[in-house]
Each structure stands twice: as structure tokens, then as C-alpha cells.
Amino acid sequence: MSKNERVDKFKRIMGKYPTGVTIVTTLDANGTPTGLTVNSFTSVSLEPLLILWCLDKRFSSFAAFLKAEKFAVHILSAEQADACWAFAGKEPDRFSKVKWELSVNGLPIISDSLGTLECKTDQQIDAGDHVILLGEVIGLKAEDKEPLLYYSRNIGTIPDHWPAYPRQS
Helix, strand or coil, X not given: CCHHHHHHHHHHHHHCCCEECEEEEEECCCCCEEEEEECCEEEXXXXXXXXXXXXXXXXXXXXXXXXXXXXXXXXXXXXXXXXXXXXXXXXXXXXXXXXXXXXXCCCEEECCCCEEEEEEEEEEEEECCEEEEEEEEXXXXXXXXXXXXXXXXXXXXXXXXXXCCCCCC
């Protein structure tokens, strides 16, 4: 199997793995907000509270995130599909598409998210064509909302028949 065939197969497999959708934001060196849609996000530790996400080295604001001491992860709610696509595209002024404000921690926070985790950068780990960013949670906010999910190159919500296999007692 060629390298291209392996990459294509890998993308098909990973595209069928359902994940949540996040937008990660920070301020660049000039104080301008920047952000991107990310589905490579997970919790790491409860003591201390740590999360991680992966940043593509080709992202236009790659340097801003590498230099940032803090960032915010917004776990998107079902009503934030437009924000998801705005921050996934190449639009230069993504923040004009959402309602946002600066937090007390000096981070751009997008309104209406299911949850927001404000983090200080803990580690940056080189990983092929990405960098893994570990963050220690320094602030958080939660809302009672339905999540936005990514599956098979589409976004959506949990189907009405969920869970198909309820947890056994």
C-alpha cells in the first residue's frame, strides 16, 4: 500500500470516529484575537486539571498559539454550527461572525458555548505536522446545552434514539 493510500485510509477511518467540536482562541502579539475549529481535543488529568489539543503547523496563526501563554477552548453547543464553519475556514476576520468578549483572564471568549475552559499553556510537544498543546485549566464555565458533534466530515447533534445501547447497571 502506498503512502497516499495509507493516508487516505487513515482519514476515512478517523472521519468515522465521532468527536465533539471546539474552537480554540487566543490573542496574538498585537492583542488581536485569533482562533480555529478543532476536534483533536481531550481531557488529560484531574490533578491538576489538564487538557490537550493539536495544532496544525500550517495554520495561519500557528506562531500566535506557540507564543501565547494562555488559550481558551470552547466546547461548541448544537446551535453553534455557523461558528464552527466560520472558524474552520480561511476567513481572516472570524470573530466578526460570533458574539465574543475578553475574559478576566484576557482571553477572547465566544458566547453561547456548552463549556469554556481557559488555560495557561503547560507544554508544547512536537508531533509530526502538528504540535500538541497541553493546557492547565485556570477558569471554566458550563452551560446546560446539547453538544455539537463531528462525524464523517459533517457536524450535527445527538440523534433522538440515543443511546441505542443504554449503560448496563
